[in-house]
Amino acid sequence: MNSSFQKKSLGSKIFDCANVGFMLLFSVLMIYPFLNLLALSLNDGADAARGGIFLWPRMFSIDAYSFMLHENKLFSGFGISILRVLVGTTTCVMATGLLAYISTVRHFSGRKLMRIMFLMTMYISGGLIPTYLLIVKLGLINSFHVYWIPSLLNAYYMLIMASYMQNLPESLFESARIDGANELGIYFRIVMPISLPVFASIAVFSSVGHWNSWFDVVLYNSNGHWDTLQVYLRKLLLEVESFEEIKNQQIAQSKFRTLSPVTLRAAVTMVVTLPIVFIYPFLQKYFVGGITLGAVKG
Template sequence: MIRMRGKRNLGDSLFDWGNVLLMVFICFITLYPIWYVLINSFNDGVDAMRGGIYWYPRVFSLESYEAVFKNKGLMTSMGVTVAKTVIGTVVHVLFTAMVAYGVSRKDLIGKNIYMLIGTVTMFFGGGLIPSYLLIRDLHLLDTFWVYIIPAMFSFFDLIIFLTFFRDIPEGMEEAAKIDGANDLKIFYRIVLPVSMPVMATIAMFHGVFQWNDYFTAVIYTNNPDLQPIQTFLYRIVALSGSNQIASVVPGNVVRTVTSQSVKLATMVITTVPIVMVYPFLQKYFVKGFMIGSMKG
């Protein structure tokens, strides 16, 4: 019996090798575009215009990165992006978790109505013009808080929190109430500490959104000091022609780089920081992503 279990027929071996080759192919087509951008960003801009760079830089150069970092607006934009990502993520996670905890209470009056209204907002929106008029009337135009306040709450994230909160044993909260804790103390001292997996998941989702969001600044701000890094990249990509790129690339560096090389260098600079955060949240992210798939 042991020998029979250890044997594998030709069909099983071919199936395993087919899976391996398929996964290698998927990994390659997923990672190669990133590698292509990276190696071309480290290549001399003028030389890269000849093409034929596929696996490694042909003429290694850091001049494209030098051109980007010499731009005064880059560090300002990076600071705005880091600030709105950190503050926006913390506020979003705490506020959405607080609302979700309230909605998860069985004795909440009008709970079904709130859920119905929230569900409708997931499928239907007011549109850009009403949103702009609302932001204007709230006096959020050309302010830093335009990145924070409209993104404080997400009904989709509330549903994820609800799924997790329903699995918290009721005995924990009942014991806390016997000890004299109110709902606010229970939320901050019991619910939040045991909700790290789902909080890390929501933080990852919203943090990536805040980091990558460029559209908010394009629509709601005119102040260059409030421009995030993704809007900075958007405006570089939108430029065309050597005269326009000269306004982005200062000094005599413009003679040795191209608009394409500056775009690629800026893309790498804006992507690396958020990618480096993921490994620190991975263990929580995997647990939170599987919330609701099984009980235990």
């Protein structure tokens, strides 16, 4: 707010100072956990067991990270996570964008039907167990396809994309139609290029969702062939796995003698978190517009 209108009272100045102090404390609270894990991940394993690492590594070592390069499970988990994000996001954005487009074509008589059919799904759902049984029945469990087919079309994304496309000039599409363009052509050649901002923001949201998701992997891909990075990290947290891994590796090569579960966990957590941090500036750029809507939805 603009406070230059009047001279500030003393109380007001004290309030400002306290407010800034509180905000600094608050941001430390938000960031510190990450900094601590970063320091831990860059510390020597045996030394970390002594405790006392708060902000800075005491005995610098990148063992935990170089160990990951020798760790097949983690590698494949990383690959599957990335594949999931790429395939899941591309298909979801393309398909949902097309749905949004046809639901905004003004002369299409089925437009209302499509909107209602999808909007209904925002308010009513079958719940966990009927959905699970359906996925089992469709034979989608223990396969990669469960990562993209059930999330292909999203009513909420449709709403955001359609509200953007509604503001595009109708004459653009009409002249293309007169020139003989088909609807898919219009979608790919006209709608997508000029709606790029909304496509980008939905892509960012969808990819964060795919990257972070954990429970659906546990539920549908329990055989371990399609474990993502999140699942790998979870298994490390359950202790058993990490000790086994490390013991095997220590026997195999004496290089990682001082690796400890604590530093390994911290390093894997960093690998899971950093892509989000890198994508974050893009996120920031895009999320403000559509997201007030999202916050309402809950």
